Amino acid sequence: MQRILWLAWRDLVLEFRGRTGILSAVFFLAVMLFILAMAFGPSPQALRQAAPGVLWVALAFAGSLLAGRAFGLEVEDGTLDELLLTPGSREWIYFGKLLFQFTLLLGVGLALLGLTAGLFYLPMQSWPWYILTLLLGSLGYAAISTFYAGMLARLRGREVLLPLLLFPLVIPVVLAAVRLTQGLAEGLPIVELADWLRLLLVFDVVYVTLCAVIFPYMLEG
């Protein structure tokens, strides 16, 4: 457990000291939101309707940008082998990286939520539920992105392959999250949205466990 936290903490510190990754992701998001806001037109009504979709599409793109960061530095510095050589099981590498990706994605997601609330007039009355959706959505997304990033870490064309593999698999997560956000924005009671919440939860559990189980097989050798 301690290892997981240390690994995630180290990666976060490196990420914030390096700045390039996280800054470029945030900047990319801001530009993307501007373009989308212009595309959907000036009417607040249309913008509000588009907001949940925009939020999650932007987060999905940002996630694919950040996914490469999970193992990018390890490969560049050749520290991946050292990680693999540490005694004990290998699941903790996955969980550490997952925690790192999840924290990163959550941070970006929170910033994004604020931006969409401002730019797209997303109603924020039920903000605790938004945060919960964001938590679950980022977790599901990070589970898959971390797994694939680790799998493709040593590969040269990984920047192209990663989104290609990532997006089809995260569609269920993103879809459930979008529906949930949409319902919340329309002010529906949470009882009516319980189905989507449950789906999101099921996907999170399945993805995280399955990825953690297969991950050690993907890295060795």
Next chain:
Amino acid sequence: MQLARSSPTNRLDYLTLGILGLGIIGVVWGFFAAMSSPPDQSQGYVARIFHLHVPMAWMAYAASFVALGYSVAYLVRRKAHHDRLAAATVEVGLIFMALTLLTGMLWARPTWGVYWDWEPRLTTTAILFAIYVGYVVVRGAIEDPELRAKAAAGVAILGAINVPISYMSVKWWRSLHQTQSIDLTTGKINVDAAILIPMLINLAAFTLVFIGLIRLRALIAAREAAREEA
């Protein structure tokens, strides 16, 4: 260029040819059986496509599970043979999935009025299709055979999660798509016996073609691998 030497492991055997031959005969027979089946009460003759569409979809789903099985087998045992079979299964499964989508669209146009609708069954099937296209692309992109096999196995295992969701989607979301003809979760058969027979003929024929094609594709892959090594 020297052709790959055929060895006992990659020789085209009579079993594969026999299965394929029987399957092709079966497909022709199944097609005639489907086209001569009685018209549906509400949909008329259009419903005949059901005899092709449903077994094709089953084969596509079956392919996912078979690929899952071989992928797990590869990760545990590390036999290149399993990896080749998994890849062959995915490729053949993709054909069936494409045919499922195609026949489904042809069926949807006269009955629903549109070729495509973003309802859960269709969406999940399209996602599944995209996942397995990704599988093929990944295989093409990685040079190192061992890394390729591992990455492909990962994709196949994660991809198979979406099969049960796609299968159950018609129930969970009560969508436009009609519910299962034969409910595998309860064992209830929702169609009439007269309609069932042509479908079962097609199912048997497709299964034979499916197995035959996978064997054939795996043989070709084995020869390719043998040549790469030589």
